[in-house]
Each structure stands twice: as structure tokens, then as C-alpha cells.
Amino acid sequence: MxxxxxxxxxxxxxxxxxxxxxxxxxxxxxxxxxxxxxxxxxxxxxxxxFRWYEAAWANREVQSATARSLVIASAASVIATSVATMAALGTTRRAAFRGQTFIYVAINQPLMVPEIVTAVALLIVFASVKVATGYAGLGYLILAHSAFCIPFAYLPIRARLEGMDLSLETAAADLYANPWQTFRHVTLPLLAPGIVAGAMLAFVISLDDVVITEFVKSAGQDTLPTYMLGQMRRAITPEVNAISTALLGLTVALLTVFFLLTRKRG
Amino acid sequence: MTAPTAVEARNVVKAFGQGEVAVRALDDVSVGIRRGEFFTLLGPSGCGKTTLLRLIAGFEAPTSGTILLDGRDITADPPNRRPINTVFQSYALFPHLTVAENVGFGLRMQGKPRAEIGNVTARMLALVRLEALAGRRVAQLSGGQQQRVALARALAPQPRVLLLDEPLSALDLKLRKEMQIELKRLQHETGITFVFVTHDQEEALTMSDRIGVMSAGRILQIGPPREIYTRPANRFVASFIGETNFLPARHAGGRVTLEAGGELAVEGGPEGQVTVAVRPEQVRLVPPDEPGALRATIRNLVYFGTDTHCHLALADGTEVVARLQSSASDDPGLEPGQPAGLRFAPGAVQLLGD
Structure with missing residues (x-):
């Protein structure tokens, strides 16, 4: 050899x-x-x-955009992760069924459809909803972000579920656990690192989004990335550098935790 | 007197797949396992023994037939409603729980009070001699220790029947021997009915009260180890359990004529075309000119320490193995190529019809 x-x-x-x-x-x-x-x-x-960090910190627009970004990212990651967890359980913890591959592709649609197409589509749908209901709050952005975050939350959760020994759930049932107890005491605790990883990935993806946010947001609903984009159109100041660096720091921190969680499996 | 039946499979069929490609993992299996006995399902891999165990546990539903526990039909009950616990081949211990939490899991799911869970867990850990490791995570344990935790976990809820799916196959030889003795002790102390699955015939012979030998989805013979070994019902059982010499012959009126030449006297057994089965340890070597002995030639000798396997050829070339016990000092002085006479111990010859 x-x-x-x-x-x-x-x-x-x-x-x-x-x-x-x-x-x-x-x-x-x-x-x-x-x-x-x-x-x-x-x-x-x-x-x-540190003057640009101080300037950014004191800037009311930056403050409100940051707060809005965090609210949207938190809400979207919670919703996306919940949906993704159910989807992952539904596609791994049951007998094989007809159309399984189709469902898998359908769940991951946001990874494949060009973002700009999704953005335009959401703009049209939400515009008619706005006209019909009169509601113009952050709900649209949260819904839109939740939708495109689902596959990012789904993939690590599904990977974790597929790596889990099915005989553990069989053993729980053997030891008098009903299906809910099996989920609560065996599946969920073992799945937790995957869920946290999925949630953090969703959070980072939401925090970073520009295209869909730009289309869906109403006036005065700038998130941090769309605010920065707006600034660049006018005068470019090193303040944008400072905000970018802070965003980078947060992302790196979250992804480090994500990496540690997904590495330590089983 | 026979103990009442603890668990019973009645005409159980389990087919996997559908239509033309369906495979019958179990083909009309009926077996009754007595209360308090150590019953072993023995067979080669793929014979259906694990499938039968999974049907008794409730992890799978039979295609047809019924499973009864203490006379009650439990075929439709899910596994969590059956007072039957399993020791899995892979142990399937919960990695996120401690040793004590693993052992107490069944009782906790049954909603037993905390104090009782604590007491039973402590007693079970003492039973498998793991008291000192109660607070450890299972990943920190050796294979043998994990095996004991799996046993304690399955015994803690005091099931009516304990199912063991090749639980010793992952252990090395020395540990396996220890656990065999340990399992017998646990069964004796708890009085629980054990259904043990293995492909290891020695394990089955040494541990069981009764053995069910399986092949290709059917149970071929059920009986105590001695009966299975000395009176195998057919050629498969005879060849799967221990080593056997098979000699084609014709049987008419108490006289058996070997195709290789020579005659034997037997009592009973099927008439016509038969197979003579005789264990190597029942074959005696005698001087070649002794009257009534079969003529053979020594082909080769394999020394095993406690005994020597002597491979011989009959007149037509049929091979016969004789197992000769080593004596303290003498070299028997056998050499390949020598002529020898063969005799079979009285009562050791078995006639098989198929």
C-alpha cells in the first residue's frame, strides 16, 4: 500500500x-x-x-435600530426554532412516507429561492394584509424573518436527531414512559444542544438580513443593517465601521458557542 | 410439576415488507415460557430470535398471532403498558442521566414516590455491586459496568418478565464468563422469568433451564440443555449445538447399515434412509482388528490441551472426528496414516430422519 x-x-x-x-x-x-x-x-x-464607538453608542437612531434588530432576531429565532424542532421530529421520528424528499426540499425552500424573490413576494402579500387590517407593526418583519430562519434552525436540529440512538427512545418506552414522557425526559434533553445551536444560527441570520427587511419594513422600522445601508448612501463615517465591528464581535461570540455545542455531541 | 406459563407466543407470524418481497421473520411460532425459568432463544443471526423478543416487549406488532402474559392477551398493548423490561444489546443507557437516575427511570415514569425510587435504586445498585458509582455519568463507566447498570435499570421496576437481547456479546471472554454467573445469581435472587437471546451455544447450555432452538423463523426444538444436546430433534439442532459426526445409513428392524460400510445396533428411531448422528466425545478408538468395530484411517490429530481431536476417514472417505481426553502422562502414540477401529458409546447414537 x-x-x-x-x-x-x-x-x-x-x-x-x-x-x-x-x-x-x-x-x-x-x-x-x-x-x-x-x-x-x-x-x-x-x-x-474609541470616539466612533462612543458616537454610535450615543446615536439615538443607532440605539433604536439596534433594539429593533434584537427584538426581531429574538422573536424570529424563537418562532423559527420551535417550528424547525417540530419539523425535524416530524421528518425523523416516524416511518418513512411517500413524499419525504419533497417535504425535506420544501422545508429548505428559503435556502434555494433567491432572497430578492422572497422579498418581493412578501412585500406584495404584506401590503394587501396591511390594507385589509390596518396593522403596520413589527409583526411583518418578525414573520418574514421567522420564515427564512427556519432552514437554518432545522438543519442542526435534524442532524442531531439523526445522530441520536433510536434505542434510547425504545428503552424509555420499555421503562413505562408514555410518548409524551419519552419526549420530555429523553428526546428533548438530548436534543437540547441541537436546539440551542439552531436558535443561535437563526438569530445570527436574522440579525444580518438586509434584502427582505428592506422590502418588508415600514417607514421608521430600520434594523441595524438597513440603518447602516441608509448611512452609506449619504456620508460614510467611521461610525459604520464601529457598528460593523460590534456586530462582528456579537456574531463571532454566538458562532463560537454554536461550534462548541455542535462539536460536543452524544 | 410444571410451573404456570408466564409469557406465551401463540401462532405468531411476523412479516417484513409487503406482497412478493415480504420476508417472514417469524413463521407460525408458538412457545410458552414458564414462570421463574431461565429460557434461552438460541439460533444463528437472522433466525428471528430478536424479532420474537421485540414482539414480546411490544416494540413491534405481530402480523398475526397473539402474545399472552399470565394468560392475558397483551398483543395490542404498547411497550410502556407491559410489565416486561428489556436489557438491550447496546445497553441503551441514557447518557444525560447518572447511574442512579438511569436505574430509577422506570419507577419515576410509573409515578412512584421519591422515597421508594431512592430505596429501590439503592437496593438494585447493591444487587449489581455498583453502589459506589451511583452519581457517575454512564459514559464514564466501563463496558462491564454499563452492562450492570442496564441490568439494574431493567430489574428495578420488578417486571413479570425480563428480556435480554444478546447482552453479553459486547464483553470480552473473561468478563462474559463472570456476567454469566452473575446473571444466574440475579435470576435466582429475584425469581423473575428471564428470556435470554443468544447465538452462543455454550452460553445457552450453561445458563438455561430450557432452550428454544430457532432457525429461519421457526422454533425447531424446545427442551432442557441436556436433552437438546443428547437428543437433537434434527440435523440443524445437532450441528448448531456442539459438533456432530453425520453418517448416512439405512435403518431396518433395529439394524443400521452405514453407507460407508459396517453395521450398528440401535433401539427405536425412524426406519429407511436415515442419518446417524454421534458426538465426537462418544467415539472410542479401539484396535483395528477388534470384531464389530468400524474400520478407519487416522488423517490428522489436533491437540487442544484438555483433549485431542482425531480426524479419521472411513473406508469410503467419510470423515469422523473423535475427541480423545488427554490422560495425565501418556502420549496415546497415534500417528496420521495408522489404521484404527471405531466404536460408538452405547446409547450415544442418534438416528435423524431428515
């Missing part, structure tokens, strides 16, 4: 890999560095300072 194939034996692998990482991280490093810039200009270094 020869040695197994090792990509590092190909010429230039290290160089290409280095270039790829540079392309991925150089812009982010620049963004983070300039968020601590003391100058007013976005691309001239004027010394280290």
Missing part, C-alpha cells in the same frame, strides 16, 4: 491557501482597524481612539 493522497504534496498549495485567507480576512481586519481610527475620513489613519 502506498501513502494516501495528501494535497500539501501539490506545488503552490500553501501559496493559494494563503491568498484565499488574505482575500477572506484582509477586508475585515481593515474594517476593524479603522473602527478605532481617530480621524473623520474613512481611509486616513489619525491615531487610536
Amino acid at each position: 502506498g501513502r494516501s493522497f495528501d494535497v500539501t504534496s501539490l506545488p503552490g498549495v500553501t501559496f493559494v491557501a494563503g491568498l484565499a485567507f488574505l482575500a477572506l480576512y484582509a477586508p475585515i481586519v481593515t474594517l476593524v482597524a479603522y473602527s478605532f481610527n481617530d480621524a473623520n475620513a474613512i481611509s486616513v489613519w489619525g491615531g487610536f481612539s
Whole structure:
């Protein structure tokens, strides 16, 4: 037997890999560095300072957009995760059925349909609902975010369920647990890391969304990303760098927890 | 006197798949397991023994037929309504619970008071000698310890019947021997009916009160180990349990004529074309010229320590194995190529009709 194939034996692998990482991280490093810039200009270094963080923190528009983003992301991730958990149970904890693959594809629709199409579709539907009911609150944004977050919550939960030993649930039934007790005392505790991971992924995806939010939001319903987009159209200030960096920090923190939860399985 | 029946399968059929591709995992199986006995279902993998166990536990429903517990039809009851517990082959311990919580799970689901759960759990852990590990997570235990937790967990609710699905197959030889003795002790101390599934004939012979030998979805013979071993009902049972020499022959009026030449005297048994079955340890080597002995030639000798397996060929080439017990000092002085005479111990010859 020869040695197994090792990509590092190909010429230039290290160089290409280095270039790829540079392309991925150089812009982010620049963004983070300039968020601590003391100058007013976005691309001239004027010394280290927290002034743009202070400015962003004191900005009422930023405050309200942040609060709105967090409310929407929290509500959407709770709704999406609940639906996704039920969907994952429904597609793994039962006998195989006709149309299983179709259901699987249907649940993951938001991953496949172009976001702009979903955005336009939601705009049209919600516009007629608005006319009919007169309601113009955050509910539309929460519903829209919940919908496109479902597959992101569904995938880690389903993966966890598929990795779980079915004989544990059989053993629970053998030990006098009725179906609800089996779910409550065996399935749910073992599924918990998957649910938390799904919820956090949904939260991050919601927090980051621009396209659908831009179409669905009513006047004065800016989220953090749409507020930033609005700012860029006018004057670009390093304040946007500071907000981006803060958002990046939050996302990295959540994804780290997500990684730790999904890694430690079984 | 025969103990009353604890659990019974009556004309049970289990088919998997539908129409033309349906496979009968169980084909009209009927068996009654007596109260308090250690009953073993023995058979090769795929013979249906685990399926029968799963039907008794209620994890699967029979295609037709009934399952009775203490005379009551429980075929339609879900597993959580049956006072029958299972020790799974994979143990299936709950990884998010401690050893004590695993053992107490059944009682907790039954809604027993906290104090009772605590008492029973402590008693069960003492029974399997794991008191010291009550607070541990199951992932921190060795295979043998997990096995004991699985046993304690299944025994804690004091089921009418305990089902054991090849529970020792994942253990190494030494631990397996220990657990065999441990299981017999537990069965004796609790008085619970044990239904044990295995493909290991030695395990079945040493542990069981009775054995049901299964093949291809049917039970071929039910009886105590000694009867199964000395009086196998057919060729499959004879070959699956222990080693057997099979010699084709004709039987007429008490005289059996071997196709390889030579005659034997037997009592009873089917007439006509038969198979003579004789265990290797019942074959004696005698001088080749002894009157009435079968003529054979030694092919080769395999030394096993406690005994030597002597492979011989009859006149027409049919192979016969004789197991010769090693004596303390003597080398029997046998060599391949030597002629030898064969005799079968009186009463050790079994005639099989098929």
C-alpha cells in the first residue's frame, strides 16, 4: 500500500491557501482597524481612539435600530426554532412516507429561492394584509424573518436527531414512559444542544438580513443593517465601521458557542 | 410439576415488507415460557430470535398471532403498558442521566414516590455491586459496568418478565464468563422469568433451564440443555449445538447399515434412509482388528490441551472426528496414516430422519 493522497504534496498549495485567507480576512481586519481610527475620513489613519464607538453608542437612531434588530432576531429565532424542532421530529421520528424528499426540499425552500424573490413576494402579500387590517407593526418583519430562519434552525436540529440512538427512545418506552414522557425526559434533553445551536444560527441570520427587511419594513422600522445601508448612501463615517465591528464581535461570540455545542455531541 | 406459563407466543407470524418481497421473520411460532425459568432463544443471526423478543416487549406488532402474559392477551398493548423490561444489546443507557437516575427511570415514569425510587435504586445498585458509582455519568463507566447498570435499570421496576437481547456479546471472554454467573445469581435472587437471546451455544447450555432452538423463523426444538444436546430433534439442532459426526445409513428392524460400510445396533428411531448422528466425545478408538468395530484411517490429530481431536476417514472417505481426553502422562502414540477401529458409546447414537 502506498501513502494516501495528501494535497500539501501539490506545488503552490500553501501559496493559494494563503491568498484565499488574505482575500477572506484582509477586508475585515481593515474594517476593524479603522473602527478605532481617530480621524473623520474613512481611509486616513489619525491615531487610536474609541470616539466612533462612543458616537454610535450615543446615536439615538443607532440605539433604536439596534433594539429593533434584537427584538426581531429574538422573536424570529424563537418562532423559527420551535417550528424547525417540530419539523425535524416530524421528518425523523416516524416511518418513512411517500413524499419525504419533497417535504425535506420544501422545508429548505428559503435556502434555494433567491432572497430578492422572497422579498418581493412578501412585500406584495404584506401590503394587501396591511390594507385589509390596518396593522403596520413589527409583526411583518418578525414573520418574514421567522420564515427564512427556519432552514437554518432545522438543519442542526435534524442532524442531531439523526445522530441520536433510536434505542434510547425504545428503552424509555420499555421503562413505562408514555410518548409524551419519552419526549420530555429523553428526546428533548438530548436534543437540547441541537436546539440551542439552531436558535443561535437563526438569530445570527436574522440579525444580518438586509434584502427582505428592506422590502418588508415600514417607514421608521430600520434594523441595524438597513440603518447602516441608509448611512452609506449619504456620508460614510467611521461610525459604520464601529457598528460593523460590534456586530462582528456579537456574531463571532454566538458562532463560537454554536461550534462548541455542535462539536460536543452524544 | 410444571410451573404456570408466564409469557406465551401463540401462532405468531411476523412479516417484513409487503406482497412478493415480504420476508417472514417469524413463521407460525408458538412457545410458552414458564414462570421463574431461565429460557434461552438460541439460533444463528437472522433466525428471528430478536424479532420474537421485540414482539414480546411490544416494540413491534405481530402480523398475526397473539402474545399472552399470565394468560392475558397483551398483543395490542404498547411497550410502556407491559410489565416486561428489556436489557438491550447496546445497553441503551441514557447518557444525560447518572447511574442512579438511569436505574430509577422506570419507577419515576410509573409515578412512584421519591422515597421508594431512592430505596429501590439503592437496593438494585447493591444487587449489581455498583453502589459506589451511583452519581457517575454512564459514559464514564466501563463496558462491564454499563452492562450492570442496564441490568439494574431493567430489574428495578420488578417486571413479570425480563428480556435480554444478546447482552453479553459486547464483553470480552473473561468478563462474559463472570456476567454469566452473575446473571444466574440475579435470576435466582429475584425469581423473575428471564428470556435470554443468544447465538452462543455454550452460553445457552450453561445458563438455561430450557432452550428454544430457532432457525429461519421457526422454533425447531424446545427442551432442557441436556436433552437438546443428547437428543437433537434434527440435523440443524445437532450441528448448531456442539459438533456432530453425520453418517448416512439405512435403518431396518433395529439394524443400521452405514453407507460407508459396517453395521450398528440401535433401539427405536425412524426406519429407511436415515442419518446417524454421534458426538465426537462418544467415539472410542479401539484396535483395528477388534470384531464389530468400524474400520478407519487416522488423517490428522489436533491437540487442544484438555483433549485431542482425531480426524479419521472411513473406508469410503467419510470423515469422523473423535475427541480423545488427554490422560495425565501418556502420549496415546497415534500417528496420521495408522489404521484404527471405531466404536460408538452405547446409547450415544442418534438416528435423524431428515
